[in-house]
Amino acid sequence: MATNRTFTMVKPDAVEAGNIGGILNMIEEAGFKIVAMKYVKLSAEIAGKFYEVHSERPFYGELCEYMSSGPIVAAILEKDNAVADFRKLIGATNPADAEEGTIRKKYATSISANAVHGSDSDENAAIEGSFFFSQFERF
Numbered sequence: 001m002a003t004n005r006t007f008t009m010v011k012p013d014a015v016e017a018g019n020i021g022g023i024l025n026m027i028e029e030a031g032f033k034i035v036a037m038k039y040v041k042l043s044a045e046i047a048g049k050f051y052e053v054h055s056e057r058p059f060y061g062e063l064c065e066y067m068s069s070g071p072i073v074a075a076i077l078e079k080d081n082a083v084a085d086f087r088k089l090i091g092a093t094n095p096a097d098a099e100e101g102t103i104r105k106k107y108a109t110s111i112s113a114n115a116v117h118g119s120d121s122d123e124n125a126a127i128e129g130s131f132f133f134s135q136f137e138r139f
């Protein structure tokens, strides 16, 4: 995947709260183009694989349980400087620290139920995008 792409998920709390449209609107308004998208519910096992890098962290069990608690929207986004610009758009992990105008400031309710995921590097964006989408599902 080119380095002008990143991977995102609208997490179960935001889907449940009816914020898919609001979040996708903020993403498009910020200049990101959706090049792949699907609406899926992860099993705890699949969530565990996706978040394997966090398997030693104390919140890993809670994170996998939460990410498999309801459906999510997964998407690949394209824009110049996609990874860094998208991290800026989503804001800090803990919504209490998120700046005004960020997705987490507007939609996240706690450090774990924080509305969206955004890849933290070009390398992880490629790995995470491939985890969810085949080459025939990216445009």
Ligand code: RTP
Binding pocket: 059, 063, 092, 093, 111, 112, 113, 114, 116, 117, 118, 119, 120
């Ligand atoms: P994400 O990967 O979802 O975009 O979030 P992030 O980079 O801002 O945060 P990261 O450190 O990668 O953590 C992944 C997700 O784990 C949950 N978390 N819970 N209870 C806690 O202290 C805690 N810390 C992190 C959050 O859902 C976070 O987004």
Ligand code: MG
Binding pocket: 118, 119, 120
């Ligand atoms: Mg992360």
